[in-house]
Amino acid sequence: MTTPDAVPLIQLRDIRKAYGGEDGGPRVEVLRGIDLTLSAGEFVAIVGASGSGKSTLMNILGCLDRPSSGEYRFAGEDVADFDSDTLAWLRREAFGFVFQGYHLIPSASAQENVEMPAIYAGTPAAERHRRAAALLERLGLGSRLGNRPHQLSGGQQQRVSIARALMNGGHIILADEPTGALDSRSGTEVMALLDELAAQGHVVILITHDRDVAARARRIIEVRDGLIVDDRPASAPSAAPLPACAPPPLDLRAGSRGTVRAGAWRAELMDALRAAWRALWLNRFRTALTLLGIVIGVASVVVMLAVGEGSKRQVMAQMGAFGSNIIYLGGYSPTPRSPEGRISLDDVAALASLPQVKRIMPVNGAETVVRYGNVDHVMYTGGNGVDFPAILNWPVVEGRFFTAEEDAAAAPVAVIGQKVRERVFKDVADPIGRYLLIENVPFRVIGLLAAKGAASGDSDSDERIVVPYSAASVRLFGSHDPEYVIIAAADADRVHEAEQAIDRLLLRLHRGVRDFELTNNAAMIQAEARTRNSLSLMLGAIAAISLLVGGIGVMNVMLMTVRERTREIGIRMATGARQRDILRQFLTEAMMLSLLGGLAGVASALAIGAGLRLADVAVVFSPAAALGAFACALATGMLFGYTPARQAARLDPVIALTRP
Ligand code: ADP
Ligand code: MG
DSSP: OOSOTTSOSEEEEEEEEEEOOTTSSSOEEEEEEEEEEEOTTOEEEEEOOTTSSHHHHHHHHTTSSOOSEEEEEETTEEGGGOOHHHHHHHHHHTEEEEOTTOOOOTTSOHHHHHHHHHHHHTOOHHHHHHHHHHHHHHTTOTTOTTOOGGGSOHHHHHHHHHHHHHTTOOSEEEEESTTTTSOHHHHHHHHHHHHHHHHTTOEEEEEESOHHHHTTSSEEEEEETTEEEEEEEOSSOOOOOOOSSOOOOOOOOGGGTTOOOTTHHHHHHHHHHHHHHHHHHHTHHHHHHHHHHHHHHHHHHHHHHHHHHHHHHHHHHHHHHHOTTEEEEEEOOSSTTSOOOOOOHHHHHHHHTOTTEEEEEEEEEEEEEEEETTEEEEEEEEEEOTTHHHHTTOOEEEEOOOOHHHHHTTOOEEEEOHHHHHHHSTTOSOOTTOEEEETTEEEEEEEEEOOOHHHHSOGGGGSEEEEEHHHIIIIIIOOOSOSEEEEEESOGGGHHHHHHHHHHHHHHHTTTOOOEEEEEHHHHHHHHHHHHHHHHHHHHHHHHHHHHHHHHHHHHHHHHHHHHTHHHHHHHHHTTOOHHHHHHHHHHHHHHHHHHHHHHHHHHHHHHHHHHHHTTOOOOOOHHHHHHHHHHHHHHHHHHHHHHHHHHHTSOHHHHHHOO
16 A cells, blocks of 8 residues: 555544435435544454445445545545546545445446456456456356356356456455345355455455354444444454455555546447447337438438439539520510510621620521431421531531531531431431432531430430521521520620620610510529529428437437436446546447438438439439438437436436436
8 A cells, every 4th residue: 555554544534424304305314423444454344234324334435425424534535525537536446346236237248347447447458358357267257258147146246246346456345235135155155255355455345234244354343323333353353364466556646546547448439339239239129210310311411412413413514515605595575565576687796796795696497397218307407607516515426517608608508416317317327418308408418416415404406407597598498587596605604794785785776675585504504403402402401300300319219228227327337437438438329329320321312312313313422421411410419419428427326326
């Protein structure tokens, strides 16, 4: 011992403990002024009738409980000054408890039960395993390391709890009726063990109502009605043999108090994860039901993000297909009775000079009868300018586009879309150079356009024939005015400005009558994006509500768990767990719960996504979506698991231990 001999190990002065009073029922004075001094190396029995206050005294001695008044000095220091972490440290390093009801954790094996105090002390895993196995071996349980408490007899369970008390050294063994629940043979074995420990230098404080058992001790203290009535050496003291392996000295220096060796958090985390998994597995049906909320929440978050991303990419593809800088100009009736305004080629020429306009192209088109061989087809033929491939980002893949000279000369040449090639020339190896009859006018095919439908999402766009504007006007439709005009703005980011400039100029040209209409791709895409946004918003609301419901479920399950495992919490505290260890354990559990929900949610999202894909909805899953969902699940677990976990951590060790 590092404490000077003059200072007793434990010194109680006028310790009193009362229950009830004020509002908590009738006031009961259980301890009524206990004065007691215990020194290193003592083997003491505290005897007394049932209800005399022995257990209450032991709980105070073991720092599981605080007295109502009086002074408790441990190695000369006032325990009242210790905070809860230091008390936990004392329980962990100095005391070892042996209870009448064994108080083992039912879901853990014998070895895991024994190792628990070492986990909280931060002992490295290998050393921990070795020491626990050696202790159990020494107590005759070498073949029972992996057994759970319910697979052991009472005597064996009590030996496991003695091994646990010794795990961190066990300077002071506090045994409360250790033989009370045992048959006489097991009881004798346990007493022999305590004898041996006392002989080795452990302080053993044995609490019993049985005088025969007490007679094994070297000092007998008798308690009656909360007072010490007798304190004498035992009549037949056994000659104390020299300590064979005295417990390592207790270091009470302030620096090490309440601290845990480095690396403890990993062992604790593993222990917490194991305990969490066991608890969840034991109640798997309840767990699964509770998780539904989180599963639905996470699944809708992931699906929402995937559908959002999918439609965003689709919109981008459409913008890329026709260009976001395109403005369409057409005629419009300003009033219901007035005729639709006409855009003339003079208007087009005037607009072409605007600096905001990069390219401008009148279009003159209609459905036409197209004959090849002796088969007729009805399809769209449009008269366009030579800018067609550039303005619509729509290249020719075979042959060539018509030239400006051909346009000026109204040459009867045609460039065909992919669908036209498939429908009209399906039996022809090379359509270039063949003649088509459009409205009975022969046109020579000079080029084939790239496929556009896949990118734009509109497969009809490939079923068109492009001829020079002049040829369409002169040879097919007999009108020189364009049906509509396609304008490419100079700057894709300033389409709106270009639109305003065009609007101003046309208004002047049309003498103030707005008999024309301007539309652009960007506006159309924006409108579509708005609908999609509201869809996302709805999914988001579902996700939020589900996560809330899931969170409440997690909280509910955690509250139940804490209630069901109050005894376990008490045991963990008695073996030296700090409040934050308990908090961490239950938070880990809540988080594991919601992470499982998150996993199941992501899995169902993938399944839903596969289904949506079959239904032709664009779905793009991203790691960010899965991560976001996991973050949501984790946050939910953290948020809703905190209250129950804190409730567990704040439990009073004695109340937790004695709650049925
Ligand atoms: P022993 O261990 O000697 O049998 P205890 O210390 O367990 O006695 O209890 C002593 C007395 O204190 C008993 O009369 C019991 O009813 C009372 N007591 C113990 N715990 C509480 C409590 N939490 N609230 C009220 N009374 C209690
Ligand atoms: Mg008792």
